[in-house]
Every structure is written in structure tokens, then in C-alpha cells.
Amino acid sequence: MNPATPEPRGTDLVFAERPNSPIRNEAAWIILIVDDDQGVHDVTRLALDGLEFDGRRLTFVSAQSGREAIELLRTRQDIALVLLDVVMESDHAGLRVIEVTRGEIGNPAVRFVLRTGQPGHAPERQVITDYDISDYKTKGELTAGKLYTTVVASLRTYRHIRALDQHRERAEATATALQRFFPGEYLALLQRAGITEVCLGDQIQREMTVMFVDVRGFTGMSETMSPAECFRFINRLFAHLCPIVREQHGIIDKFLGDGFLALFPRSADDALQVALALQRRMLAFNAEYGENVRIGIGVHTGVLMLGTVGDAARMEATVLSDAVNLSARLEALTKRYSAGVILSQQTLLATANPGAYGVRSIGEVHVPGKQAAIAIYELIDADSEQLRSAKMATAADFAEAVACYQTGAHGEACMLLQRVLNRCPDDEAAGLYLRLAAEALLGRAGRRVG
Known part of the structure; x- marks a missing residue:
């Protein structure tokens, strides 16, 4: 790789002139470097040293194998980009990292850039078609300038995906809130x-x-x-x-x-x-x-x-x-x-x-x-079990009493309702009908006397 510093592009990305230059956002972009060659880790860090994108510096995390990378991706949800070797502990270790991340872990946002020194183990067209990755480069062609371009493009894509996720989450939250008012x-x-x-x-x-x-x-x-x-x-x-x-x-x-x-x-x-x-x-x-x-x-x-x-x-x-x-x-x-x-x-x-x-x-x-x-x-x-049982036992007398009351047979209704209350003293509806029937009888008797 050629670690020469590339030209700044637009307002999104600049290289810091001093190690302590201010940045707009303290959170850094987390870049995971996965390769079994320590030299690749060192050269990558050197080539991207001091890089800022969208006001945020890059912070690097390293893994020496596909298995180690998977464990990091399981435990860290803040990784934005993975610079990933293909052939490590196995010929397709890097591809396995992508499969597990997208499938088992369920992380669709993190971006992958494949870097391989043995392209025959993972043909470019097939990999680009079958795997959700941002780029595929051989190690020989990935100069500092191309690495710069690839990292910027991948981080920009990651930023857009995260923004879309946030919009979707807000839309879902709004829809859920609206259902509280409009079921x-x-x-x-x-x-x-x-x-x-x-x-x-x-x-x-x-x-x-x-x-x-x-x-x-x-x-x-x-x-x-x-x-x-x-x-x-x-x-x-x-x-x-x-x-x-x-x-x-x-x-x-x-x-x-x-x-x-x-x-x-x-x-x-x-x-x-x-x-x-x-x-x-x-x-x-x-x-x-x-x-x-x-x-x-x-x-x-x-x-x-x-x-x-x-x-x-x-x-x-x-x-x-x-x-x-x-x-x-x-x-x-x-x-x-x-x-x-x-x-x-x-x-x-x-x-x-x-x-x-x-x-x-x-x-x-x-x-x-x-x-x-x-x-x-x-x-x-x-009703409570005790009251329910008592009402069921007196249901026939109660129904007949109500029918008598509504047809004007108030004397017979009183007799039946008293029988209901003798067996079920807490039957308040029976007590109400008894009072109504008795008042009707008294009113009729009063009219006869008058």
C-alpha cells in the first residue's frame, strides 16, 4: 500500500492537521480490521491515520481470524465498517463472517469491504452478487488512495442506512402511538x-x-x-x-x-x-x-x-x-x-x-x-359462587314472580318473592320486586278503601 495522504474531498472528510484538532462529534467511526497478517493491520492504520469523516475520527479494532471477528460483531453494535480478509483459518473464513453477521447476528447495517490476496478462492462477480458487501479488492490493488475512497464511500453508505433505520424507528413509534388514539x-x-x-x-x-x-x-x-x-x-x-x-x-x-x-x-x-x-x-x-x-x-x-x-x-x-x-x-x-x-x-x-x-x-x-x-x-x-348457587336454585320462583308482577298478580308475586328471599337473603333484585309488588298491593287496597 501507498500511505500517501489523499486530497480532502468536500466537507464530509478532512485529515486532521494536529492530533488534538477539534471534531464536531466525539463519537468515532469504529473500523474493524480482520486479517491474519499483522502487517496488514499496521499498514491500514498508517494509511488512515488522522482521517475524519463527517466530523468524526476513525477508531480501529483488530481481529486476527474470522472466529474472533464474529465474536466482536456479536458483542459490539457500533462497528460501522469491516475491512475483511477472505482466506484466514479457512479458505472462506471471511465469507463466513458476512453470513453470520447478516444471518445469525441480524446486523444489516455494518459495511464490509473484502480484501484478498488469493482472489481465486472467492471469485469477485460471485461474491458481489451473493453477499451484501460494499466493495471487493485484491490487496495488490488497494493503494492508500483507493483505500481512502473505499472507506469514505462505505462510511457514507453506513451513515445513510443508520439514518433510514432511525426514520423507520420513528415512523413505527409514531404509528404505534397513533394506534392508542385510533385503534x-x-x-x-x-x-x-x-x-x-x-x-x-x-x-x-x-x-x-x-x-x-x-x-x-x-x-x-x-x-x-x-x-x-x-x-x-x-x-x-x-x-x-x-x-x-x-x-x-x-x-x-x-x-x-x-x-x-x-x-x-x-x-x-x-x-x-x-x-x-x-x-x-x-x-x-x-x-x-x-x-x-x-x-x-x-x-x-x-x-x-x-x-x-x-x-x-x-x-x-x-x-x-x-x-x-x-x-x-x-x-x-x-x-x-x-x-x-x-x-x-x-x-x-x-x-x-x-x-x-x-x-x-x-x-x-x-x-x-x-x-x-x-x-x-x-x-x-x-356473582360470587355462593350467591350464584342460591340464585340458580331460586331461578324458577324468581322468573314466575317477575311474570306475575308484570301481569298485575302482585299478591302471588309477593308470595313467590318472599320464598326466594327466604332461601337467598342477599338477592337484591328479589328484594326490589318484593317492595314494588307490596307497594302495588297497598296502593290498590288504598284505592278500594277510598
């Missing part, structure tokens, strides 16, 4: 490959199961908390509950202060399994944090429209449907009936096997905006 499941439902393809007014119509979840009594709880404590409590609770929804193919459409709306496009069974899991998770949450928090869940299945609303400057995905309103009203009824989960008859019939769930009818309700009454059910599988 990827929405993109699939709207048949869009990415969020940039979503347009205002995109929409689909299909049957889904809708779930409303609400924390009981949070308004009263929040009066004793600071704003920061309120946010910590809600976020801690949601951290326990929300993953359960996603694990069962649900989509959290929006958060509603101390509750949320979730969609289940795959099946009604997904929604009921989540409702059960959420109630059970609350037991663990209360035990872990010493709380006594309860949630109410309303579930309904129906046709809805999912799409984007807003204007050109601000839009969001949402659902528009009577099914959404009805599920919210069912959740509100959980307070009236002291139930953990209330579902509509439509949801029960939409399951693969309605008999697989422990439910009991709690009658029919008239919902504002609906002419026909809605049959609703309590998912008693969500």
Missing part, C-alpha cells in the same frame, strides 16, 4: 391499510355487541380525592380492565370519564366472556388495593354504523346506533337491580350456546324511544 382494529374494519388512508365519512354497517362499563359511585369517591388522585385511580383501574377487553378481540371505542364503551365485532360470546372476566378482576383489584369498588356492565347486540366523524381538521372514529344507546341504558339498570351485568335478550340469543351461561330473566323494560318492551337478563355467573 388498528378500526382500520381493519374500515378496510384501510394505514391511518393515512382514513377519510372523513368512511363507514361500515354491521352487527356487533356493544358493552358499557361504569364505576359505581365514582362521583362520591372523587369528592375525597385531588384531581391527580382521581386520574391515578382511574388509570390504575383501567390498566387492570382494558387488557381483558383486547385479549378477547374487543375494541375500546372511547373512555367516558369513569367508564368506557367497548365493541365486539366477532361474537356476542366474546362480550359475555369479557363481562365475566371484568367482574372477577374487580375482586382481585379490591383485594390488592384495599378498595371496595364495583362496576356495572350493560351488554346489547344490534346493527350499528362505525365510521369517522368531525371535519377536515379534526376527526375521530365512533359508532352511531340505537344499539349503543340501549347498552348504556342497560348499564344504568344494573344500579336499579343491584346486578353486576345486565344483557339484552338479543345478546343472549346471539351467543353460540345460550344455555352455557348462568342467567335469569329480570323481566321486560320500556326504554325511551322504543315502542316494544325489551327483555333483559342478569348474568349471575358474574
Whole structure:
């Protein structure tokens, strides 16, 4: 090699005039020299001594064999360029270094320049075609000037690859962050490959199961908390509950202060399994944090429209449907009936096997905006085992009592409901119906007396 100093080229690369000349970036380019001839290491360092590229000096690392080079490449991710001999401990040791680096180690960025004194062991055209390398030179032709050119070109390529990697990582991070505001499941439902393809007014119509979840009594709880404590409590609770929804193919459409709306496009069974899991998770949450928090869940299945609303400057995905309103009203009824989960008859019939769930009818309700009454059910599988067993044992009497109450047979309803409460004193829905039936009887008797 000829160690003569080449001319500087552009602003990217200069040779330092003094050993202590300032550089713009303290990080150095790491160059790995791999050769079993120590003289090659010495001459290479001499030829490139004092070189700076893009404001950074070169730092050299040496390996005397392919095996040693592989170990360095396994442990160091900062190597930018490898000046690599082909024939060392074996005829193709250098090629093996490339194969392991690109394959097993999975490093696509580091650049390789092959230098060989025996080109017959690795024909140039074949190597350039089959291996991801920047250059291939025989040791005889690699003068100081050519070495300079090769190193600069390789480092520039490495810099571009790393910049592209950083852009890709930022793009992936941005896409991941956007999914926190616009779930990827929405993109699939709207048949869009990415969020940039979503347009205002995109929409689909299909049957889904809708779930409303609400924390009981949070308004009263929040009066004793600071704003920061309120946010910590809600976020801690949601951290326990929300993953359960996603694990069962649900989509959290929006958060509603101390509750949320979730969609289940795959099946009604997904929604009921989540409702059960959420109630059970609350037991663990209360035990872990010493709380006594309860949630109410309303579930309904129906046709809805999912799409984007807003204007050109601000839009969001949402659902528009009577099914959404009805599920919210069912959740509100959980307070009236002291139930953990209330579902509509439509949801029960939409399951693969309605008999697989422990439910009991709690009658029919008239919902504002609906002419026909809605049959609703309590998912008693969500109760504790003891309460669930007692409700199952009295289910027939309870159903008959509710039917009597709704047909005006209040005396018979009172008798049946008292029998239910004798066997299951904690049945709050039975207690409610008993009070209503007794009030109806007293009101009728009062009208007769008057």
C-alpha cells in the first residue's frame, strides 16, 4: 500500500492537521480490521491515520481470524465498517463472517469491504452478487488512495442506512402511538391499510355487541380525592380492565370519564366472556388495593354504523346506533337491580350456546324511544359462587314472580318473592320486586278503601 495522504474531498472528510484538532462529534467511526497478517493491520492504520469523516475520527479494532471477528460483531453494535480478509483459518473464513453477521447476528447495517490476496478462492462477480458487501479488492490493488475512497464511500453508505433505520424507528413509534388514539382494529374494519388512508365519512354497517362499563359511585369517591388522585385511580383501574377487553378481540371505542364503551365485532360470546372476566378482576383489584369498588356492565347486540366523524381538521372514529344507546341504558339498570351485568335478550340469543351461561330473566323494560318492551337478563355467573348457587336454585320462583308482577298478580308475586328471599337473603333484585309488588298491593287496597 501507498500511505500517501489523499486530497480532502468536500466537507464530509478532512485529515486532521494536529492530533488534538477539534471534531464536531466525539463519537468515532469504529473500523474493524480482520486479517491474519499483522502487517496488514499496521499498514491500514498508517494509511488512515488522522482521517475524519463527517466530523468524526476513525477508531480501529483488530481481529486476527474470522472466529474472533464474529465474536466482536456479536458483542459490539457500533462497528460501522469491516475491512475483511477472505482466506484466514479457512479458505472462506471471511465469507463466513458476512453470513453470520447478516444471518445469525441480524446486523444489516455494518459495511464490509473484502480484501484478498488469493482472489481465486472467492471469485469477485460471485461474491458481489451473493453477499451484501460494499466493495471487493485484491490487496495488490488497494493503494492508500483507493483505500481512502473505499472507506469514505462505505462510511457514507453506513451513515445513510443508520439514518433510514432511525426514520423507520420513528415512523413505527409514531404509528404505534397513533394506534392508542385510533385503534388498528378500526382500520381493519374500515378496510384501510394505514391511518393515512382514513377519510372523513368512511363507514361500515354491521352487527356487533356493544358493552358499557361504569364505576359505581365514582362521583362520591372523587369528592375525597385531588384531581391527580382521581386520574391515578382511574388509570390504575383501567390498566387492570382494558387488557381483558383486547385479549378477547374487543375494541375500546372511547373512555367516558369513569367508564368506557367497548365493541365486539366477532361474537356476542366474546362480550359475555369479557363481562365475566371484568367482574372477577374487580375482586382481585379490591383485594390488592384495599378498595371496595364495583362496576356495572350493560351488554346489547344490534346493527350499528362505525365510521369517522368531525371535519377536515379534526376527526375521530365512533359508532352511531340505537344499539349503543340501549347498552348504556342497560348499564344504568344494573344500579336499579343491584346486578353486576345486565344483557339484552338479543345478546343472549346471539351467543353460540345460550344455555352455557348462568342467567335469569329480570323481566321486560320500556326504554325511551322504543315502542316494544325489551327483555333483559342478569348474568349471575358474574356473582360470587355462593350467591350464584342460591340464585340458580331460586331461578324458577324468581322468573314466575317477575311474570306475575308484570301481569298485575302482585299478591302471588309477593308470595313467590318472599320464598326466594327466604332461601337467598342477599338477592337484591328479589328484594326490589318484593317492595314494588307490596307497594302495588297497598296502593290498590288504598284505592278500594277510598
